[in-house]
Amino acid sequence: MRVDGRNGNASLINVRGLDKKYYRGGEEIHVLQGLNLDVEQGEFIAFMGPSGSGKTTLLNLLGGLDVPSAGSITVAGDEITHMSRSKLTEWRARHVGFVFQMYNLIPVLTAFQNVELPLLLTKLSKAERRKHVEIALGVVGLSDRMHHYPRQLSGGQEQRVTIARAIVSDPTFLLCDEPTGDLDRKSADEIMELIGTLVKQYHKTVLMVTHDPVVAQRADYTLHLDKGALVESGAIAQAGGGGR
Amino acid sequence: MKYSGLIFANLFRKKLRLLLTIGSFAVALMLFGFLAVVKEAFSGGVSIAGADRLVVINRTSIIQPLPISYADKIMRIPGVKEITHDNWFGGVYQDERNFFPQFAIDVERQRQIYPEFAIPDEQWQAFKQDRQGAIAGAATAKRFGWKVGDRIPIKGTFLPGVWEFNLDGIYHGTRQADDETQFWFHWDMFEEKVPERYKGMVGWYTVRVENPDDSLKVAKAIDAEFSNSPYETHTDTEKAFAAGWVKQFGNIEFLILTIGGVVFFTLLLVTGNTMAIAVRERTNELAVLKAIGYSDRFVLLLVLTESLVIAAVGGGLGLILAKGFTLLGDPTHGLLPFFYLPGIAIVAGTMAALAIGIASGILPAVGAMRMRVVEALRRV
Numbered sequence: 001m002r003v004d005g006r007n008g009n010a011s012l013i014n015v016r017g018l019d020k021k022y023y024r025g026g027e028e029i030h031v032l033q034g035l036n037l038d039v040e041q042g043e044f045i046a047f048m049g050p051s052g053s054g055k056t057t058l059l060n061l062l063g064g065l066d067v068p069s070a071g072s073i074t075v076a077g078d079e080i081t082h083m084s085r086s087k088l089t090e091w092r093a094r095h096v097g098f099v100f101q102m103y104n105l106i107p108v109l110t111a112f113q114n115v116e117l118p119l120l121l122t123k124l125s126k127a128e129r130r131k132h133v134e135i136a137l138g139v140v141g142l143s144d145r146m147h148h149y150p151r152q153l154s155g156g157q158e159q160r161v162t163i164a165r166a167i168v169s170d171p172t173f174l175l176c177d178e179p180t181g182d183l184d185r186k187s188a189d190e191i192m193e194l195i196g197t198l199v200k201q202y203h204k205t206v207l208m209v210t211h212d213p214v215v216a217q218r219a220d221y222t223l224h225l226d227k228g229a230l231v232e233s234g235a236i237a238q239a240g241g242g243g244r
Numbered sequence: 245m246k247y248s249g250l251i252f253a254n255l256f257r258k259k260l261r262l263l264l265t266i267g268s269f270a271v272a273l274m275l276f277g278f279l280a281v282v283k284e285a286f287s288g289g290v291s292i293a294g295a296d297r298l299v300v301i302n303r304t305s306i307i308q309p310l311p312i313s314y315a316d317k318i319m320r321i322p323g324v325k326e327i328t329h330d331n332w333f334g335g336v337y338q339d340e341r342n343f344f345p346q347f348a349i350d351v352e353r354q355r356q357i358y359p360e361f362a363i364p365d366e367q368w369q370a371f372k373q374d375r376q377g378a379i380a381g382a383a384t385a386k387r388f389g390w391k392v393g394d395r396i397p398i399k400g401t402f403l404p405g406v407w408e409f410n411l412d413g414i415y416h417g418t419r420q421a422d423d424e425t426q427f428w429f430h431w432d433m434f435e436e437k438v439p440e441r442y443k444g445m446v447g448w449y450t451v452r453v454e455n456p457d458d459s460l461k462v463a464k465a466i467d468a469e470f471s472n473s474p475y476e477t478h479t480d481t482e483k484a485f486a487a488g489w490v491k492q493f494g495n496i497e498f499l500i501l502t503i504g505g506v507v508f509f510t511l512l513l514v515t516g517n518t519m520a521i522a523v524r525e526r527t528n529e530l531a532v533l534k535a536i537g538y539s540d541r542f543v544l545l546l547v548l549t550e551s552l553v554i555a556a557v558g559g560g561l562g563l564i565l566a567k568g569f570t571l572l573g574d575p576t577h578g579l580l581p582f583f584y585l586p587g588i589a590i591v592a593g594t595m596a597a598l599a600i601g602i603a604s605g606i607l608p609a610v611g612a613m614r615m616r617v618v619e620a621l622r623r624v
Contacts, residue, residue, distance in 0.1 A: 065535060066618045086539060093537020100621070104532045108253040118536050120246050165536070 033228035097166030156187030269558020277566020280589030348434030367413025531620030555601025
C-alpha cells in the first residue's frame, strides 16, 4: 500500500490524482484533491476521518458508484473512470462486493435469496448457485439461518448475510462502509473477526471506512483523510515509515 | 425464470395493498365487461345484420303498416331475390314483465330469408301444418321452461283477447349473437283474427337482394316505386335499420365509452399512485440492486413487470367475473336480445388492463431506472 503515487501501475488498485468536487447551493465543495493510492492484493485498509472528510465519497468512487471530477482509478488493469454507466454496472458485478452500515438486505427475501442475488446475474445453473450460496453462508457461519428473513435475524447476523452476499461471486475486492456502525461491541468484534478471516484465510482485498479506532486497528493499514488527501498512519507509524 | 422469486417477493411485500390494487383492476374490468355486454346487447344486431337484406317500413314510422300487395310489386324490382313480411304482436305472457318479441311471420319464406335460425325440419313441417303453431327461440323457451307440444297463451295488447299457440318447434341461432328470444306464429292466423282495419297489412318487409353491392340501388328503386302513394316506404339495409333502432335508445356507445373512460382514468390514477409509493418505499433496495450489478434496464423492467402482473391478474379476474356473470343468465329476463360478453371485448379489456399496467408503472419505473445509487443510498 502506498499513498504517494510512486508505485507505477503494478498494484491491484491504482488511484492517481483523484479529484471530486460537489456543488451545493452554488458553492463548490472540493472533497478529494489529487488523491493517490496503491493497494495490493490481499491488503486490508481502513479509512478514517471526520464527518464530511470524503471517506464514503472515496469508497463510492473506488466502487464505481460515482465518477470523479478528475484523476483515474485502475482496478486489475481496468480503468474504470471512463467507463459508461452500463459498463460500470457490469464491472461492479464482477469486481466489487459491497458491505453497508445498514446491511441493506431485501427484507422480503430470505438470507439464501439475498445472497443469491449477485449470482442471478451470472450464467450459473440453479444447482451451482445453490452450492455457491451455501458455501458463502457457511463461511459467515449462517448455514443454519439460510431460510430466515432479515427480520428474523440479529443485527450481527444481518451483517454476516451482507458479507456473504458480498463474497458469493468472489469479487476482486470488498468495500465496507462502516460495517460495524450499527452494531454493539460484541457483534462488531465478531464481524471484524470475520472480515479478518476473509483477508487472512481467503486473501480478500478489503477497503473499509470506519469511525471506530478499535475497528480500524484490525486493518493492516489505517489511512486518514485530511483536507481531501490521504495521510498514512497505523502500519506506517508502527513500521517507522514507508509502504509495505 | 430465475427472477420470478424476486418479482413475487416484491409483489407480496404489502399483501393488503396488493389485494386492494388487484381488486381495483378486477372491479374496473368487471364493470368494463358489464358495459361491453350492454353495448353488445344494443349494437350486436348491427354487427351481424345480413349484408344482403333490406328492411322496408312505412315512411312515416315503423308502427304504421304497409299493404300486403306491395310484396309482389317489390319482387318485380330488378335485384330483388326474395321477400318476406312480419307483423309486431306485442302480447303478454302471464305477466307484463315477461317481455319477449312476438312476430306474425310469412311461414313460406321465413327460412329462406333468415337462414341463420336453425330449426329441425320435422319441427318446421309440424309448424307449417299447424295454423295455431308457434316457434320460440331457445332463450325464451328456456326462460319459461317451454317444451315442444306446450300450449302457450298470449294476451293481446293492441289486439284483443288471449291467443293460444301450440309450440311446434324451438330455433337456435347459428352464431353467438343471433337473437334467440323471438316468438313466431302464422301471419295467416294473425290476418284472420285482426280487426278489419288491420287486414291486408304487414308491419314491414324484409327483402333479400341478388347482390349486396346493389343494396342501395335496390333500396332507392323500392322507395321510388311507392313514392306519392298513400303508403310511401323507407328502405334501408338491415344494418342501417338495426343501427337506427339502437339510436332510439340514445348514444349508447358514447355513454359506455364515457363511463369506461372515467373508470379507466381513475384506475390509472389509483394504480399509478400505488406503484409510485411502492417504488419510493424501495428506493434503498433498488439502489442496492444497482450497486451489486443489476442494470438500469433491469430495474426498469422489474418495476414494469410488477405493475403488469398486478394488471394482468386483476384485469383477468375482473373479466372472468364478468364472463361468469353473463353465464348465469340474463338478469333482465329477455329485455336485452343478446346477453353475452363478446370475445373482442375480452381481448380489448385485457389490452386496456395491460396498457394501464404499463402506464401506471412507467413513471415510477423510469424514475427507478434513472436513480443514482449514491444519492439513493445517501437518502436512507
